[in-house]
Amino acid sequence: MRVAFLGLGRMGAAMAKHVLDAGHDLVVWNRTPGKADDLVAAGAQEASSPAAAAEGADAAVLMLFGPESVREVLPDVARQGLLIIDSTTIGPDAAREFARIAASKGARYVDAPVAGSIEPATAGTLGVLGGAEEADWEHAQQLLQLWGDPAKVRRIGPVGSGSALKLVVNQGLGVLAAGLGEALRMATELGLDRDVVLDVLEQGAYGFTVKQKRALIEDGDFSATRFSVDLLAKDLTLAINATRDADLEVTSAALSAALRTIDAGHAGDDYAAIIGHIADEGSESGTANSH
Ligand SMILES: NC(=O)c1ccc[n+]([C@@H]2O[C@H](COP(=O)([O-])OP(=O)(O)OC[C@H]3O[C@@H](n4cnc5c(N)ncnc54)[C@H](OP(=O)(O)O)[C@@H]3O)[C@@H](O)[C@H]2O)c1
Numbered sequence: 001m002r003v004a005f006l007g008l009g010r011m012g013a014a015m016a017k018h019v020l021d022a023g024h025d026l027v028v029w030n031r032t033p034g035k036a037d038d039l040v041a042a043g044a045q046e047a048s049s050p051a052a053a054a055e056g057a058d059a060a061v062l063m064l065f066g067p068e069s070v071r072e073v074l075p076d077v078a079r080q081g082l083l084i085i086d087s088t089t090i091g092p093d094a095a096r097e098f099a100r101i102a103a104s105k106g107a108r109y110v111d112a113p114v115a116g117s118i119e120p121a122t123a124g125t126l127g128v129l130g131g132a133e134e135a136d137w138e139h140a141q142q143l144l145q146l147w148g149d150p151a152k153v154r155r156i157g158p159v160g161s162g163s164a165l166k167l168v169v170n171q172g173l174g175v176l177a178a179g180l181g182e183a184l185r186m187a188t189e190l191g192l193d194r195d196v197v198l199d200v201l202e203q204g205a206y207g208f209t210v211k212q213k214r215a216l217i218e219d220g221d222f223s224a225t226r227f228s229v230d231l232l233a234k235d236l237t238l239a240i241n242a243t244r245d246a247d248l249e250v251t252s253a254a255l256s257a258a259l260r261t262i263d264a265g266h267a268g269d270d271y272a273a274i275i276g277h278i279a280d281e282g283s284e285s286g287t288a289n290s291h
Pocket of ligand 1: 007008009010011012030031032035063064065066068069070072073087088089090114115116117118226227228231235
């Protein structure tokens with residue numbers, strides 16, 4: 001196949017490499033130049049525009065920031081007969097909108113956000129939450145299974161359903177981060193030792209988050225980003241907007257925590273910065289490991 005891959009951020013660069021490794025022809029594009037060097041050295045071609053990347057391609061994969069970035073790029077990519085796999089986290093309304101745009105140009109659109117971060121993207125063991133017509137879903141498997149674990153590549157339903165489930169998944173990340181930050185702040189107020197608190201929380205309901213983020217929390221350094229605070233804030237905003245009648249109070253509180261963390265200068269840091277920022281918000285030290 002000739003595959004166009006658009007968006008070489010942390011996830012896209014890792015996913016695109018599998019396309020080359022599988023022996024397909026790969027044409028890449030990224031808004032900011034300079035991100036394609038490793039892939040070009042490994043055999044990819046770099047295109048000067050989204051339209052040039054899609055020219056002559058059988059399939060195009062989008063791994064951009066969010067719905068606004070896809071809305072900018074998609075009209076230049078969609079063309080007769082092209083299979084478009086959108087792995088950007090965009091929410092269900094945008095997925096249905098983009099499927100209509102693709103269809104209006106004779107292209108097929110598969111909503112395929114991923115679950116998991118950079119390590120599984122590199123290892124090819126991501127989860128894929130799919131929303132697509134069955135025939136399009138089948139057609140997309142030869143690419144989706146390059147970065148996804150076959151046991152975790154699931155069609156949830158029609159276009160929009162994969163993106164809907166992805167927002168449910170990331171609501172959990174946001175709530176756990178804000179909740180853990182507040183638990184640590186509470187522990188400090190109660191005069192508890194943070195190391196002991198983390199030891200005990202690691203065995204309980206916050207175990208997943210503590211295990212994944214403890215080293216960053218203890219260092220108070222969140223610059224080794226896997227999933228950034230601004231991406232999580234985007235996803236919590238999408239979740240709230242997609243379910244306007246549901247009055248998601250806890251999700252809104254998690255979004256507020258993420259936005260305060262961004263205001264404190266952590267937009268591009270790992271989302272564990274939310275834990276550190278909320279844990280020490282209002283304290284004199286302002287760092288996660290001084291208590
Ligand atoms: N990181 C994770 O652990 C993770 C896990 C699952 C899902 N996701 C989702 O996967 C997607 C990519 O995540 P990531 O971590 O790879 O993000 P990232 O490193 O921030 O990369 C974002 C990509 O989007 C591009 N972009 C942003 N705005 C654009 C625009 N207006 N037009 C064209 N391109 C634009 C960026 O280009 P520039 O280089 O020019 O900025 C970059 O290539 C997001 O939707 C995210 O929510 C991430």
